[in-house]
Amino acid sequence: MTDLDSPQHNHLLNALPDAEYQRLLPHLERVEMPLGEVIYESGGELRYVYFPTTCIVSLLYVMENGASAEIAVVGNDGIIGVALFMGGGGMPNRAVVQSAGHAYRLRGQLLMQEFNRYEGMLHLLLRYTQALITQMAQTAVCNRHHSVDQQLCRWLLISLDRLPSNELTMTQELIANMLGVRREGVTEAAGKLQHAGLIHYSRGRITVLDRPGLEARVCECYRVVRAESDRLLPPPPTLT
Amino acid sequence: MTDLDSPQHNHLLNALPDAEYQRLLPHLERVEMPLGEVIYESGGELRYVYFPTTCIVSLLYVMENGASAEIAVVGNDGIIGVALFMGGGGMPNRAVVQSAGHAYRLRGQLLMQEFNRYEGMLHLLLRYTQALITQMAQTAVCNRHHSVDQQLCRWLLISLDRLPSNELTMTQELIANMLGVRREGVTEAAGKLQHAGLIHYSRGRITVLDRPGLEARVCECYRVVRAESDRLLPPPPTLT
DNA sequence: CCTGGTCTGTACGTTACCGCACACAAGCCT
DNA sequence: AGGCTTGTGTGCGGTAACGTACAGACCAGG
Numbered sequence: 001m002t003d004l005d006s007p008q009h010n011h012l013l014n015a016l017p018d019a020e021y022q023r024l025l026p027h028l029e030r031v032e033m034p035l036g037e038v039i040y041e042s043g044g045e046l047r048y049v050y051f052p053t054t055c056i057v058s059l060l061y062v063m064e065n066g067a068s069a070e071i072a073v074v075g076n077d078g079i080i081g082v083a084l085f086m087g088g089g090g091m092p093n094r095a096v097v098q099s100a101g102h103a104y105r106l107r108g109q110l111l112m113q114e115f116n117r118y119e120g121m122l123h124l125l126l127r128y129t130q131a132l133i134t135q136m137a138q139t140a141v142c143n144r145h146h147s148v149d150q151q152l153c154r155w156l157l158i159s160l161d162r163l164p165s166n167e168l169t170m171t172q173e174l175i176a177n178m179l180g181v182r183r184e185g186v187t188e189a190a191g192k193l194q195h196a197g198l199i200h201y202s203r204g205r206i207t208v209l210d211r212p213g214l215e216a217r218v219c220e221c222y223r224v225v226r227a228e229s230d231r232l233l234p235p236p237p238t239l240t
Numbered sequence: 241m242t243d244l245d246s247p248q249h250n251h252l253l254n255a256l257p258d259a260e261y262q263r264l265l266p267h268l269e270r271v272e273m274p275l276g277e278v279i280y281e282s283g284g285e286l287r288y289v290y291f292p293t294t295c296i297v298s299l300l301y302v303m304e305n306g307a308s309a310e311i312a313v314v315g316n317d318g319i320i321g322v323a324l325f326m327g328g329g330g331m332p333n334r335a336v337v338q339s340a341g342h343a344y345r346l347r348g349q350l351l352m353q354e355f356n357r358y359e360g361m362l363h364l365l366l367r368y369t370q371a372l373i374t375q376m377a378q379t380a381v382c383n384r385h386h387s388v389d390q391q392l393c394r395w396l397l398i399s400l401d402r403l404p405s406n407e408l409t410m411t412q413e414l415i416a417n418m419l420g421v422r423r424e425g426v427t428e429a430a431g432k433l434q435h436a437g438l439i440h441y442s443r444g445r446i447t448v449l450d451r452p453g454l455e456a457r458v459c460e461c462y463r464v465v466r467a468e469s470d471r472l473l474p475p476p477p478t479l480t
Numbered sequence: 481c482c483t484g485g486t487c488t489g490t491a492c493g494t495t496a497c498c499g500c501a502c503a504c505a506a507g508c509c510t
Numbered sequence: 511a512g513g514c515t516t517g518t519g520t521g522c523g524g525t526a527a528c529g530t531a532c533a534g535a536c537c538a539g540g
Binding site: 059061063064067069071072082083085086087088091092093123126127129130131132133134136137138139140141143144145180220224227228231232 | 371373
């Protein structure tokens with residue numbers, strides 16, 4: 001499956017015209033993204049941007065008391081480090097690998113060169129950033145109005161959309177940290193889904209058995225984010 | 241007080257170099273922003289961008305069942321319609337005037353010309369957008385972890401930062417819509433603040449009596465957003 | 481002045497989630 | 511095998527916010 005791991009498996013890289021892609025290619029460095037790795041930290045400086053291919057990265061805010069909440073999720077649909085080209089150099093949150101895999105990284109300096117030189121790169125990245133903004137906005141809405149059950153569905157579907165298989169490696173404890181709820185809350189919600197035959201759960205290994213079933217339970221937030229991504233971003237690479 | 245109502249009272253316009261500002265000036269149209277006016281709607285197209293001077297605009301998502309939640313607030317620190325230069329042309333939320341006043345609007349086309357022609361404009365707008373992103377992210381966190389009391393404090397301070405006086409016109413019903421909570425919840429929270437002598441409340445008219453007191457009660461979310469705005473954006477115009 | 485509408489305060493039962501405590505189960509190590 | 515660590519299920523009291531209902535308070539208009 002080298003396919004899944006080529007730079008083109010990242011939708012943004014794949015959307016670049018060939019000439020542009022070839023120019024970038026020699027500078028793309030394939031890196032391992034182990035579970036739990038912190039890609040950048042609140043207040044830190046961004047030396048690289050990352051284009052995930054097979055990993056998933058969560059952007060989360062860690063509160064002063066240690067509690068946390070997920071702001072957004074980035075997989076092979078996007079890029080880690082938008083603050084670089086947005087001009088801030090950093091953001092007050094943390095990026096941490098939520099599902100192990102690989103990514104291609106690029107020196108920030110090089111990205112900025114392309115960003116300033118080639119208009120297509122600028123527009124692509126800005127459109128992606130807008131999709132990211134929608135995801136954050138909807139996270140806020142979901143946190144306000146929807147139940148843990150619904151949020152778990154949303155979270156599973158978002159993760160699933162960014163993975164090649166229907167299985168994810170993720171303890172309930174971790175999910176709870178992402179959603180910013182109690183671990184027991186996740187146990188209960190997951191229990192309901194498992195009971196309904198939608199997923200199978202076993203010691204940090206979740207298998208999604210009935211994706212349509214999840215989609216039927218999820219709140220509108222998932223659909224809004226999904227629709228906006230589809231609208232703003234190029235269709236995923238046509239790998240078989 | 242024509243000072244407060246000149247285009248330069250908007251921080252972004254004020255941050256432009258004089259030549260650039262002069263070029264824009266003839267195209268800036270002063271418009272009235274009455275309470276409740278919808279500036280743009282989910283799915284709608286953006287013909288203009290707005291630079292508030294004395295009004296405050298809320299970005300809010302309206303759910304299928306009619307409930308709503310505020311995503312972010314824009315006042316004289318920013319611009320309404322970032323989706324235009326981000327490339328999406330629209331966003332799945334609504335912008336509504338939360339506090340009446342004025343703004344200067346500019347045809348989207350013209351903004352885009354400047355955005356593409358003059359690098360400083362691009363960087364300024366992107367930095368502002370990053371600050372906006374931080375505000376959204378923090379809204380998500382706040383919705384998850386903080387009490388209505390704390391959120392009300394945050395909301396009051398955010399509004400206060402964007403107004404010239406210490407008084408705001410706003411019924412509890414409206415605040416509840418913004419925060420996405422019950423009206424009674426706001427009554428109770430406001431009651432506590434009033435009892436503590438921090439504010440005075442009277443039929444849609446809130447007077448803030450003790451701003452430091454509010455700051456002492458507010459959650460970290462306010463400070464994070466504030467610090468990030470200060471970091472990313474030019475200092476406010478030096479009006480007396 | 482009284483009346484009607486709007487805004488605010490209060491009360492009460494219900495629910496979702498929290499915090500804590502602990503039992504159980506599944507894999508890992510020796 | 512036995513014991514340890516890690517992950518999962520469950521139960522229980524506490525609390526914050528909800529939905530609903532309604533009473534008072536203020537203001538405007540006839």
